[in-house]
Amino acid sequence: MASRINLFRGWPNPSLLPVKDLATASATALSTPSIYNDGLQYGPDEGYHPLRQHVAEWLTSFYQPQDPISEDRICITGGASQNLAGILQVFTDPAFTRTIWMVTPTYYLACRIFDDAGFAGRLRGIPEDEEGVDLDFLQRELAKLETEAVEAVAEESFLRQYKPWRPWRKLYKFIIYATPTFANPSMKIMSLRRREGLVRLARRYDALIITDDVYDFLQWSSAPDAALAHPDRASVVRLVDVDRYLDDGPAHEWGNTVSNGSFSKVIGPGLRTGWTESTAKFAYGLSQLGSSRSGGAPSQISATFVDQMISSSALRNHIMNVLQPAYCARYHSVLSAIREDLLPLGFSLPPNSHEVAGGYFIWLRLPQPLQASDLARRAMEEENLQIAAGPLFVVQGDPIRMCENFEEYVRLSFAWEDPKNLTEGVRRLANAVRRAIRQD
Ligand SMILES: Cc1ncc(COP(=O)(O)O)c(C=O)c1O
Incomplete structure (x- = not known):
């Protein structure tokens, strides 16, 4: 594998x-x-x-x-x-x-x-x-x-x-x-x-x-x-x-x-x-x-x-000259891989009306009826790809549960892996999704 x-x-x-x-x-x-x-x-x-x-x-x-x-x-x-x-x-x-x-x-x-x-x-x-x-x-x-x-x-x-x-x-x-x-x-x-x-x-x-x-x-x-x-x-x-x-x-x-x-x-x-x-x-x-x-x-x-x-x-120099350019490049390369490999499968990105982006993560909505927990398990078993499934981010023990369970979402980090693995990771996720869709 x-x-x-x-x-x-x-x-x-x-x-x-x-x-x-x-x-x-x-x-x-x-x-x-x-x-x-x-x-x-x-x-x-x-x-x-x-x-x-x-x-x-x-x-x-x-x-x-x-x-x-x-x-x-x-x-x-x-x-x-x-x-x-x-x-x-x-x-x-x-x-x-x-x-x-x-x-x-x-x-x-x-x-x-x-x-x-x-x-x-x-x-x-x-x-x-x-x-x-x-x-x-x-x-x-x-x-x-x-x-x-x-x-x-x-x-x-x-x-x-x-x-x-x-x-x-x-x-x-x-x-x-x-x-x-x-x-x-x-x-x-x-x-x-x-x-x-x-x-x-x-x-x-x-x-x-x-x-x-x-x-x-x-x-x-x-x-x-x-x-x-x-x-x-x-x-x-x-x-x-x-x-x-x-x-x-x-x-x-x-x-x-x-x-x-x-x-x-x-x-x-x-x-x-x-x-x-x-x-x-x-x-x-x-x-x-x-x-x-x-x-x-x-x-x-x-x-x-x-x-x-x-x-x-x-x-200051590290933030301006190393971190901002590096994370910016990582962010945009993952986004373009997502546009190429995942959006055609029915994924969607959160609307961003801001001129600025930042942080470590991309929050992606899955095509229905895919469930994030199932997809994360498949991605790991079939593609050796680790992603975070939405339900991880619910408030633990909240009995009101007015918020969703986030089974429709996954989080991808673009901070950790080497840049080439970021786009390869998105490609592997698309493979797992295609298989999941075929079997549903
Ligand atoms: C929202 C948020 N708060 C806190 C932390 C952890 O911060 P620290 O390393 O300073 O404890 C993180 C790290 O992922 C985070 O995402």
Whole structure:
């Protein structure tokens, strides 16, 4: 059998890792006493100070908010996954926080993190349409829950909170989890008016919006023969910036949004290093997480390497000169293979009215009556091709199941395989589909 092609894996191809830049950055950090003496010690709760400063400048230049981002809005983290757990530890209590709302299809690995924080059985999906999150659905469900909560108080059936009151802790009643730009897996970009509506809902219902803004820098033109006018500037306003300015600014000093950023996609996942941006009050609260109080923010030595990469412009150059062109070429070559081999079989691509595309994935709709789970199994058995079937991205344990089960979709990653295997993978998928159609 031909060798395995993996279009499931959401990892960067090894050729896209900036090994030389990291070698230079780490050599500088480890040969400079003023850097390694801090880097190899316990560090500050908020994270390595020079990196907070440089991340604030770097984000200011990319997102161009109305005012510069100050370092007191930034915490250094162990990446988006570690930090999602950290946010939940400080800002939720399973006896107070009622529901976790996840824009669906969702990044499936987040479900376990919510389960671990005590929310198993309380994860709910919010459907997406072309503009992103379905606000009418969310508003209806939040209003229903509020009525139920009033009744529960009347019956004195509230549990006692597990977590003690602390001046740095605010417990939120709801969590809303989303990847608003280049979503994994749907590739969608939430529109600005939905972003604004979501922030207004969050303020009204005491919800914290956690956004995984992990793909924002991986952007390029959605037209193969055009270039973005400003590849070094974000094309959409982050939710954390919406909350910073909308209707005269945050509802209170904690705010209702936190941006969860990561160096996994722009340097390498093995660094396990990221950042958050939020109000300064929220950032301080996050830094008071018990495990950060005991020894400082995670990834202290990695933070010194990343800091070297930012301050020397190596990171900017890697994103602009290596990652954006490489992912752009991969994306367009997979799309043209899909147009050639899969669209004639009845597949369809999500409509994209944006000038910009980005991220790691393509979300494809199958011709009916094909089922994604069956097709993924066939692709593996018959073609040695690994793909992700849509049902993987449902919200686990959601009893409402207002969202679809996504049996009509598959996700293809264009980040991991070598370019020639990307088009070969699409060809193998077409073979599996032809066989499946013949046998149905
Ligand atoms: C939406 C989303 N969030 C988080 C992660 C993981 O981020 P990190 O490596 O920083 O934990 C990924 C990686 O695939 C992702 O797609």
